[in-house]
Amino acid sequence: MSKLVQGYEVVIGFETHAQLSTKSKIFSRASVAFGAEPNTQACAVDIALPGTLPVMNIGAVERAIEFGLAINAHIAERSIFARKNYFYPDLPKGYQISQFEIPVVQGGEVSFFLEVGKETVRKTVRLERAHLEEDAGKSLHEDSSLGASIGDGRGQSGIDLNRAGTPLLEIVTQPDMRSSEEAVAYAKELHKIVTWIGICDGNMQEGSFRCDANVSVRKPGGELGTRREIKNLNSFKFMQQAIDYEVRWQIDQIEDGHAIQQATVLFDPDSGETRAMRTKEDAADYRYFPDPDLPPLVIGRDWVERVKGEMAELPRVMAERFVKDYALPEYDATQLTQSKAVAAYFEATAKACGQAKLASNWIMGEVSRRLNASEMAIEQAPVSAAQLAALIGRISDNTISNNAARQVFEGLWNKEGPSGSEGDVDALIEAKGLKQMNDTGELEKIIDDVLAANPKNVEEFKAGNAKALNGLVGPIMKASKGKANPGQVNALLMKKLG
Numbered sequence: 001m002s003k004l005v006q007g008y009e010v011v012i013g014f015e016t017h018a019q020l021s022t023k024s025k026i027f028s029r030a031s032v033a034f035g036a037e038p039n040t041q042a043c044a045v046d047i048a049l050p051g052t053l054p055v056m057n058i059g060a061v062e063r064a065i066e067f068g069l070a071i072n073a074h075i076a077e078r079s080i081f082a083r084k085n086y087f088y089p090d091l092p093k094g095y096q097i098s099q100f101e102i103p104v105v106q107g108g109e110v111s112f113f114l115e116v117g118k119e120t121v122r123k124t125v126r127l128e129r130a131h132l133e134e135d136a137g138k139s140l141h142e143d144s145s146l147g148a149s150i151g152d153g154r155g156q157s158g159i160d161l162n163r164a165g166t167p168l169l170e171i172v173t174q175p176d177m178r179s180s181e182e183a184v185a186y187a188k189e190l191h192k193i194v195t196w197i198g199i200c201d202g203n204m205q206e207g208s209f210r211c212d213a214n215v216s217v218r219k220p221g222g223e224l225g226t227r228r229e230i231k232n233l234n235s236f237k238f239m240q241q242a243i244d245y246e247v248r249w250q251i252d253q254i255e256d257g258h259a260i261q262q263a264t265v266l267f268d269p270d271s272g273e274t275r276a277m278r279t280k281e282d283a284a285d286y287r288y289f290p291d292p293d294l295p296p297l298v299i300g301r302d303w304v305e306r307v308k309g310e311m312a313e314l315p316r317v318m319a320e321r322f323v324k325d326y327a328l329p330e331y332d333a334t335q336l337t338q339s340k341a342v343a344a345y346f347e348a349t350a351k352a353c354g355q356a357k358l359a360s361n362w363i364m365g366e367v368s369r370r371l372n373a374s375e376m377a378i379e380q381a382p383v384s385a386a387q388l389a390a391l392i393g394r395i396s397d398n399t400i401s402n403n404a405a406r407q408v409f410e411g412l413w414n415k416e417g418p419s420g421s422e423g424d425v426d427a428l429i430e431a432k433g434l435k436q437m438n439d440t441g442e443l444e445k446i447i448d449d450v451l452a453a454n455p456k457n458v459e460e461f462k463a464g465n466a467k468a469l470n471g472l473v474g475p476i477m478k479a480s481k482g483k484a485n486p487g488q489v490n491a492l493l494m495k496k497l498g
Helices: 058-070 145-149 180-196 236-255 301-310 315-326 330-336 340-353 356-374 385-396 402-413 425-432 440-453 455-462 466-479 486-496
Strands: 008-019 082-085 095-098 109-116 119-134 138-141 157-160 167-173 209-218 228-233 263-268 273-279
Touching (some): 008 180, 058 119, 058 180, 058 301, 109 180, 109 330, 119 180, 167 180, 180 236, 180 315, 228 236, 228 273, 236 263, 315 330, 315 340, 315 356, 330 356, 340 356, 340 385, 356 385, 385 402, 385 425, 440 455, 440 486
Parallel strands (some): 228 263
Antiparallel strands (some): 008 167, 082 095, 109 119, 119 167, 138 157, 209 228, 263 273
């Protein structure tokens, strides 16, 4: 599925750095807690002082194994660490310990749904690799906290090495995405996976989940164009804006006769533009060589099986179970497994009411709409799964209509109801007078009165004008003050009209 922009095909690949949820760094026991004073969490190992040696954090390895299992990848039985050599002020060692030739996670894929016009299509992005590495430090400029601590802060920079040595899993895709919409959908799905299995907290503002987008354009069917890498995209909104701008910029450059130069660029949310930071390095520029201080990482099958046995049910597995056990469409099942909390809310509701599809419709519809409007997580929803199940039960047994159910839901959300019974669905139905009319005799009398008062509609319907029935249903519902069961009304009308 390709999206052409001004006659060009967009090609996007992603590199994502997920900070692993260990308490200590990848090769030392220093803390990775966020928000500490600058340079208070960098030990001698993190900055490679003479005589220090790195020691592998087993927790980081297990989190890499979990990710590999979650995306159906190959877990390498033997992988090696290398020194990636480059100079930057926040890299005191002069190299970064990473993996190059043999990564710990190889292959795999991430699938997600995408809205294309009026269709919902399934898209799969292939992963090339996911490898373990350490993070660098952080440069703080001008009026930052560290800059202020070393002077008046103006025109100065400082280095905070707290982040140096923090464990990262770098996840690299094939260039399989063809639009900014696909790229954002992929990033959201990847974010869901790493947070679901608990290997990363996914906090984009704190830098726990950082995305780099490699963007190029080409004529359809042509060779891959020269890519530019947009670094450190820390929100899904900015991600889409940055890619869209970069695509337009590259096309304009090509149309004006300029060649695209491989580069690393940054996105400025204020201007909505990308700007070049430096020319992009290739692997050869880093002079990778095996780190002599670290032996190969060996992962036996028994270790993989143990980790697999301890993992919670994966979202894709849960989605498959929802399709099988609750007869849900694949799209519904995928949407309901966007987070563990939403999945648990659905399953509790479905089990309590026995109406899985209705539960799905309400959660993806009214519940989600209100949560989004209130910027709340489902754990904060004023309507519990038990209350929603009770409400769905009253729709199913024809106690209330769908319209009345929305009024009851409104009351539950706003904690309305008789004193002491704010969460009682039946009490709220009684208090609002929303019970459907189930007395057939009373309803038949209303129908007879409406038929007698609207002979023209009756004649037109009997003459073959099906739309004339609407002119009868409306007055009946009005006469019943909205309490008549629409299905029952239609059935009785058809019976009386032959």
